[in-house]
Amino acid sequence: MAAAVDSVRRPASIPRPPDRYRTFTAIVSWAAPASLILIIGVLFQQAWPAVTRFGAGFLLGTEWNPVTNTFGALPFIFGTVVTSAVAIAIALPIGIAVAVLLAEPGAQGVRGALGTGIELLAAIPSVVYGIWALYVLAPWTLLHIETPITDHLGSIPFLGGIPRQTSLFTASLVLAVMILPTLSAVSRDVIRAVPRGLRESTFALGATWWETTWKVVLPAARAGLFGASILALGRALAETVAVAMVIGNRPEIPHSVFSPGYTLAAVIANEFAEATGDVYQGALIEIGLVLILVTLTVNILALLLVHSARGRALV
Amino acid sequence: MSNNLWRRFISAFALSTVYLFTALALVPLGLVLWFTATQGLPAVTHLEFFINAQRPSGIPGGGVANAIAGTAVIVGIASLAAIPIGVLGGIYLAEYGVSRWANWVRLASDVLVGAPSIALGLFAYALVVVPLHHFSGISASVALAVLMLPVVIRTTEGAVGLIPNGLRESGLALGIPRWRVSLQLILPAAAPGVITGALLAVARAAGETAPVLFTAFGNQFLTLDPSHAMSTLPLVVFRDALTPYKDLQQEAWGAALLLVVMVLVINLGSRWVLRRQIRLAQQL
Numbered sequence: 001m002a003a004a005v006d007s008v009r010r011p012a013s014i015p016r017p018p019d020r021y022r023t024f025t026a027i028v029s030w031a032a033p034a035s036l037i038l039i040i041g042v043l044f045q046q047a048w049p050a051v052t053r054f055g056a057g058f059l060l061g062t063e064w065n066p067v068t069n070t071f072g073a074l075p076f077i078f079g080t081v082v083t084s085a086v087a088i089a090i091a092l093p094i095g096i097a098v099a100v101l102l103a104e105p106g107a108q109g110v111r112g113a114l115g116t117g118i119e120l121l122a123a124i125p126s127v128v129y130g131i132w133a134l135y136v137l138a139p140w141t142l143l144h145i146e147t148p149i150t151d152h153l154g155s156i157p158f159l160g161g162i163p164r165q166t167s168l169f170t171a172s173l174v175l176a177v178m179i180l181p182t183l184s185a186v187s188r189d190v191i192r193a194v195p196r197g198l199r200e201s202t203f204a205l206g207a208t209w210w211e212t213t214w215k216v217v218l219p220a221a222r223a224g225l226f227g228a229s230i231l232a233l234g235r236a237l238a239e240t241v242a243v244a245m246v247i248g249n250r251p252e253i254p255h256s257v258f259s260p261g262y263t264l265a266a267v268i269a270n271e272f273a274e275a276t277g278d279v280y281q282g283a284l285i286e287i288g289l290v291l292i293l294v295t296l297t298v299n300i301l302a303l304l305l306v307h308s309a310r311g312r313a314l315v
Numbered sequence: 316m317s318n319n320l321w322r323r324f325i326s327a328f329a330l331s332t333v334y335l336f337t338a339l340a341l342v343p344l345g346l347v348l349w350f351t352a353t354q355g356l357p358a359v360t361h362l363e364f365f366i367n368a369q370r371p372s373g374i375p376g377g378g379v380a381n382a383i384a385g386t387a388v389i390v391g392i393a394s395l396a397a398i399p400i401g402v403l404g405g406i407y408l409a410e411y412g413v414s415r416w417a418n419w420v421r422l423a424s425d426v427l428v429g430a431p432s433i434a435l436g437l438f439a440y441a442l443v444v445v446p447l448h449h450f451s452g453i454s455a456s457v458a459l460a461v462l463m464l465p466v467v468i469r470t471t472e473g474a475v476g477l478i479p480n481g482l483r484e485s486g487l488a489l490g491i492p493r494w495r496v497s498l499q500l501i502l503p504a505a506a507p508g509v510i511t512g513a514l515l516a517v518a519r520a521a522g523e524t525a526p527v528l529f530t531a532f533g534n535q536f537l538t539l540d541p542s543h544a545m546s547t548l549p550l551v552v553f554r555d556a557l558t559p560y561k562d563l564q565q566e567a568w569g570a571a572l573l574l575v576v577m578v579l580v581i582n583l584g585s586r587w588v589l590r591r592q593i594r595l596a597q598q599l
Binding site: 020026132209 | 411432464532586
């Protein structure tokens with residue numbers, strides 16, 4: 001790294017000339033932490049009237065009715081948690097498989113093409129996923145996944161009811177696709193950080209490729225893989241537009257994953273521009289505050305895990 | 316012996332499962348590209364699509380010129396703010412990156428990348444839209460600038476970090492001050508990487524919907540004035556796709572195709588430039 005010039009230690013007696021360039025760039029670089037602090041501060045200040053008005057009951061209220069000014073966030077919290085959890089469950093095996101292949105030594109050509117593909121998956125705008133999911137994925141899911149499952153396994157809780165095109169499950173599928181690049185890219189880095197000697201000595205003992213990967217490499221990378229999943233969870237919690245287009249936008253707690261629901265981010269996207277009155281707007285900003293505090297906590301936790309897995313301190 | 320055969324079979328089976336899962340991961344990419352191309356092409360093959368503003372359903376000759384102009388103006392202003400700040404911040408991380416201060420900047424950037432983009436929209440709404448009392452392109456630029464900043468910082472750090480220390484040391488050995496070494500020697504050498512990083516941030520910002528929903532808000536008319544409501548391509552996709560009218564849905568697919576083409580060109584181009592840059596840096 002370029003910082004090597006700087007790390008040369010000087011004797012304390014020789015005064016260092018003031019490095020104004022360093023000071024200047026350091027101050028400019030604080031734009032990042034400053035905007036983070038400013039965002040949280042502004043959202044807190046905007047949401048504060050709503051926080052004091054609704055109290056803690058806001059997070060547990062199940063009714064969302066702008067006409068009567070009754071606002072409870074539980075349906076949105078429920079939808080966000082369920083869609084993100086299902087998305088992680090779908091994406092995890094696939095993401096780890098991709099990461100294992102990407103981290104494998106050799107096979108440069110295949111790896112390059114695969115890496116490009118995964119990167120493009122990350123680059124496609126979420127609204128494009130949204131329109132695709134609305135017109136292509138949702139009808140297909142209803143026909144080939146939701147209807148067969150409700151027909152045969154409908155007696156199992158959360159799998160019954162009348163399936164819909166726009167449902168928690170469809171939203172989870174889109175989310176799974178969208179978090180896959182994060183999951184596989186971070187997992188790849190974590191798996192690559194496993195010491196080579198560990199893998200090589202396992203091979204030397206006569207273990208097969210699968211035994212090396214499953215019993216040695218992946219367990220060694222366990223904490224980092226957990227961090228990668230949490231990071232992907234943060235992405236899933238924060239995703240807005242693609243989910244808003246396929247989740248059905250119904251503010252109630254459904255009895256089945258094949259029924260319409262709502263998420264924290266989606267309700268802000270759909271209702272904020274039309275929200276009339278301070279109470280309604282305040283409730284939506286408070287939802288935004290809850291969302292950003294949860295995602296930031298999740299992200300910091302994930303970064304801690306991933307960094308310690310790569311053997312670097314976070315701060 | 317048969318035990319060993321079984322173990323090798325299991326290993327081969329597991330490896331093929333891993334390949335299968337990986338193929339499965341790329342299926343959505345192919346499907347999204349295929350459907351956007353086939354559904355969007357009929358819309359973008361008319362010249363009116365690029366030169367006319369949006370029209371209500373049923374009136375032929377509608378286009379997305381208003382959204383293209385809006386995206387260009389909003390993202391342009393956001394870039395003017397985010398790219399210089401981000402590049403200088405990235406240079407700081409690459410040049411003086413071993414301090415605790417720098418680690419806080421890195422952490423904040425990584426956290427900011429994961430911040431919900433809808434929250435950035437709320438932030439810009441409270442900061443710009445509320446004091447001005449109306450939706451505006453400039454408020455969307457504020458939200459997108461915050462979105463771009465961490466991306467530019469981290470890609471610049473990576474690009475400058477690739478430049479070998481020998482170049483920096485030879486500059487310093489000639490007695491050139493540190494800031495001139497950094498800005499006139501290192502930055503030009505790292506320029507292709509820095510520029511592609513900035514372009515990736517531009518592509519990401521241009522494709523964002525959530526931060527512009529209640530900042531730029533949308534506008535049916537062609538305008539270049541960022542103090543008023545403007546439309547952007549993602550807004551066209553989002554709003555038109557949810558209407559029941561076939562011609563507007565067609566327009567949404569067309570706008571989606573424009574977004575996908577932009578993202579593909581920038582991403583594939585940047586990979587090519589970065590590979591070249593890494594090769595050149597190894598020769599230095």
